[in-house]
């Protein structure tokens with residue numbers, strides 16, 4: 001056995017988002033700003049060459065932006081003005097001429113001159129008393145970063161090209177980046193930024209690769225090829241571990257795996273409490289390829305098909321035929337179990353890094369999801385036609401995301417009715433009674449849930465966004481990740497209100513946020529009387545184990561107790577104590593937080 005030096009050992013703590021322990025070499029990828037900038041003086045003879053180098057970088061940047069512009073999909077074309085403004089910035093004398101002047105007069109290299117010009121522009125913008133205009137400095141910065149990349153000859157590395165078994169270390173990965181990961185090669189990933197319910201985290205779970213996010217300084221502290229241990233269940237990362245660490249973690253993983261296979265047999269038993277209350281357990285999926293795992297893990301249907309990843313995966317918009325074939329296959333494989341297809345929820349953190357569209361100040365509150373679909377009827381129509389056509393191949397339900405009020409539901413349903421009419425006249429079959437539901441994930445939808453019940457067949461509570469909007473925390477921001485509190489009394493009361501209104505109106509209420517897969521949340525979700533939970537397939541055996549161990553009476557009692565408590569921390573402590581007492585073996589195996 002080799003004994004490694006302990007000198008450079010270091011440990012970090014991040015946010016665990018996808019379980020599993022991995023030991024492997026770090027592969028640093030740069031998805032952030034160009035940080036390394038050499039500053040040097042040049043002599044008179046070098047000036048012309050330096051100016052030419054700068055001009056070449058400007059030309060390369062111009063070409064790249066034009067290529068990007070051509071790739072902007074039809075439905076967001078109107079936002080491509082942002083790229084036009086980038087082209088104008090490139091030609092603007094404040095950036096271009098002043099940089100050349102600096103190279104010539106101050107005799108400094110192009111990168112340094114460009115940085116100086118940028119800082120000068122930033123100072124000017126800061127004095128402008130108009131928030132919109134002063135914020136446009138971001139565009140200038142973006143353009144400068146591109147020129148810098150071209151000056152340094154640095155290209156953004158494609159993750160699809162990684163051919164070694166490595167652990168990716170990145171400042172940030174977008175959900176689109178994760179779709180590129182070659183999962184037979186990439187063991188897992190860790191990032192500086194991100195939160196527990198960021199879509200990058202959700203993708204890691206879907207791909208079943210261990211991941212830790214929100215480490216803040218991983219890219220600064222880890223060098224390429226460093227040996228790492230990553231614990232996706234606890235968020236621990238050890239840099240250059242010693243042999244004792246490696247043995248300890250491998251043993252831990254083995255124990256965890258052993259216990260997981262011992263509960264796997266439960267996956268095909270019903271999720272029924274000892275006193276006979278049956279709750280439906282369904283799965284969330286992001287890709288068609290996950291359906292096999294969904295069946296294996298004992299899901300009773302798909303409670304949430306997040307359809308945006310088919311759009312993120314490719315550089316062009318999917319056609320109606322491609323969408324139809326995808327939805328049809330999911331419906332057929334799952335038949336007779338239901339499949340709830342959610343219409344496009346693009347936006348927020350779900351933008352492909354290769355599709356550059358309007359840089360919104362607050363993307364989570366911007367033109368996303370149903371808002372984008374209502375504004376772009378062509379985009380919406382293609383997807384709705386594909387879903388309707390697939391509906392005769394199984395039991396398909398339709399769900400609209402990010403509903404904030406009744407008007408949006410009326411408009412979306414009007415479009416749906418129009419499309420049904422189109423299909424009728426084309427004599428194309430579809431399920432005329434396809435159930436239509438909405439996600440309850442904006443606080444306004446909770447408040448008017450009684451009104452919404454009159455327009456829909458079911459509700460699905462999206463706690464990932466509901467927590468984000470109710471507690472005013474960005475779900476991808478690691479600095480406020482500590483405030484992502486499913487047990488906050490406000491959240492518990494909101495869920496209760498939606499369940500009560502659903503019951504009053506006789507419609508089913510499901511919950512499909514990450515809370516549904518969190519062992520500590522299960523007793524209160526049972527106590528709340530939800531009809532259905534939808535979660536990542538891998539957690540189903542564990543959730544069923546818990547449901548089968550807790551009598552409904554007990555869950556109701558605990559929920560009433562919890563409602564009396566004042567803070568998320570008190571609720572969490574109460575539940576942790578109860579769970580450790582009710583199902584001690586899960587506590588011993590590390591399934592509950594410490």
Ligand code: PEP
Pocket residue numbers: 202304306345441461462463464465466512513514
């Ligand atoms: C949610 O918001 O809870 C949800 C399930 O949807 P998404 O995570 O895709 O936003």
Ligand code: MG
Pocket residue numbers: 401441462464465
């Ligand atoms: Mg959501």
